[in-house]
Amino acid sequence: MKILTVENLSKSFGGIQANRDISFDVEEGSILGVIGPNGAGKSTLFDLITGFTKADTGKVKFFDKDIFGMSPDKISNLGVGRTFQKLKPFADQTLLENVMIGAFVKEKDIKRARDRALEIIDFVDLIEKRHHFAKELSTGQRKRLEMARAMAIDPKLLLMDEVTGGVDQKTIPGLVELVKKLKKTGVTIITIEHNINIIMEISDNVLALDQGKRIALGEPKEIQNNKQVIDAYLGTFDAA
Amino acid sequence: MTTEIIIQAIVTGLMMGLIYALIAAGLSLIFGLMEIVNFAHGEHLMLSMFSSFWLWSLFGLDPLFSIPITILLLAFCGIITHYFLIRYILKAKMLIQICATFGLSIFIRSIAQLLWTPDFRNVDKPLLEGRIEIGSVFIGQPQLYASLVCLLAFFGLYWFVTKTETGLALQATAQDRHAAEILGIPSNKMFAIGWAIGLGCVGVAGGMMANYFFIFTDVGINFALFAFVAVALGGFGSIIGCLYAGIIIGLVESLGGLLIDPSFKLLYVFAIYLLVVIYKPQGLFGRY
Numbered sequence: 001m002k003i004l005t006v007e008n009l010s011k012s013f014g015g016i017q018a019n020r021d022i023s024f025d026v027e028e029g030s031i032l033g034v035i036g037p038n039g040a041g042k043s044t045l046f047d048l049i050t051g052f053t054k055a056d057t058g059k060v061k062f063f064d065k066d067i068f069g070m071s072p073d074k075i076s077n078l079g080v081g082r083t084f085q086k087l088k089p090f091a092d093q094t095l096l097e098n099v100m101i102g103a104f105v106k107e108k109d110i111k112r113a114r115d116r117a118l119e120i121i122d123f124v125d126l127i128e129k130r131h132h133f134a135k136e137l138s139t140g141q142r143k144r145l146e147m148a149r150a151m152a153i154d155p156k157l158l159l160m161d162e163v164t165g166g167v168d169q170k171t172i173p174g175l176v177e178l179v180k181k182l183k184k185t186g187v188t189i190i191t192i193e194h195n196i197n198i199i200m201e202i203s204d205n206v207l208a209l210d211q212g213k214r215i216a217l218g219e220p221k222e223i224q225n226n227k228q229v230i231d232a233y234l235g236t237f238d239a240a
Numbered sequence: 241m242t243t244e245i246i247i248q249a250i251v252t253g254l255m256m257g258l259i260y261a262l263i264a265a266g267l268s269l270i271f272g273l274m275e276i277v278n279f280a281h282g283e284h285l286m287l288s289m290f291s292s293f294w295l296w297s298l299f300g301l302d303p304l305f306s307i308p309i310t311i312l313l314l315a316f317c318g319i320i321t322h323y324f325l326i327r328y329i330l331k332a333k334m335l336i337q338i339c340a341t342f343g344l345s346i347f348i349r350s351i352a353q354l355l356w357t358p359d360f361r362n363v364d365k366p367l368l369e370g371r372i373e374i375g376s377v378f379i380g381q382p383q384l385y386a387s388l389v390c391l392l393a394f395f396g397l398y399w400f401v402t403k404t405e406t407g408l409a410l411q412a413t414a415q416d417r418h419a420a421e422i423l424g425i426p427s428n429k430m431f432a433i434g435w436a437i438g439l440g441c442v443g444v445a446g447g448m449m450a451n452y453f454f455i456f457t458d459v460g461i462n463f464a465l466f467a468f469v470a471v472a473l474g475g476f477g478s479i480i481g482c483l484y485a486g487i488i489i490g491l492v493e494s495l496g497g498l499l500i501d502p503s504f505k506l507l508y509v510f511a512i513y514l515l516v517v518i519y520k521p522q523g524l525f526g527r528y
Binding site: 050052071072073074076077081082084088089090091092093097100101102104105108110113149150152153 | 404405408409411412415416418419420421422423424425426427
């Protein structure tokens, strides 16, 4: 079953076309990796799907429900979670409180929300840090916090913006394992990644963007051999 | 100068300080949540005092009993202010935001003068009257109860913001509205709640002060200025900072008046403001 259907989504900021006519769909329970050079429109695409930016034209459907133009909180309430590239923890609150705030969406009772938050914090292996303020955590731990918070709303679809971006090499494998573990719970994931090896390892399908346009969509192997992708992204990647 | 006089000044300062603290907490909550300064805070205080006055004058309801009504009226006023004015200027430039709430203050004061004239009024023979005497220190009953109720309201507010689901959602929205929205927290609703609570605080303070303070259309101006000093001293966005700052201001006002010269009371308070701005602009507990 298709969990997300995006049709002809376009957005321009002033004269810059950030997304043009992007169409794709995502199968429930799968991981879609989104790749593309800087400025390809990946984060804008996330903003359009989650309602943070209003698209100019197009259609976005979550299961059968039209979510185009809906506000971010309403989209979230339907079961669409998100993490941000630029991390946004509630810095002055503890890890537990951060996750509890997410848990309140599904669970109004404070004690039960707390229990649920603790379960999730345990899932992301941060249980010992639960009473630490978010600002005291390392970048890798904050990434886990951000995932925990997104999971707290019990999402059916989770959009993750650069889970492994900005962390040191040693931290990356743990985060990748966490994404795989998350997939096993049945959550559908769309993830933006710069690290090609990771995207090829975890994704069922890969969507490649360049200059706001979709240039390819398919299984990781096809994408790896796609000439347009190599020219736009992998070529420069190899050269670098 | 005797010790008794100094103790008297400290008690008076403490009682006044607790009222300043609650007024400032309302201001600080609104600022912390959406980074908008409510320049009409004093006028909202004036409205709450008038609400108390009219409920007494028209329906014979003592200010002590009309407190819940005053709180609700002011909370409602907060929601209206958000829906009809603030939500349109959330993303506007700071100057526009300043002009909007400053304009609102002039608007409310002018309407009040038109409707109620600039006359001074007071509630005659309220239930809370007289004073109690401890040793040689006199404590006015209405002042004492006003400060106690304000302190209670203050802790109620603190409990609400730090321990309840809505309170945590408010804090989340204050820290990062986008991150809060992605967790399903509607920021617009949170802002409206923030305004309702912020002005509700003023409803408590104004309602209690109606027992012993003159009620007139300009009454809020000085209180609002003191609240600004308290917010700056306590730290923008910090609620607990307002408590300490309110008490410090009350004490400085009262002790400064006693030890130096009462005609310069305002000067002492604003000197604190200048010192804070120069030496500790983030305030005592601020996060900005």
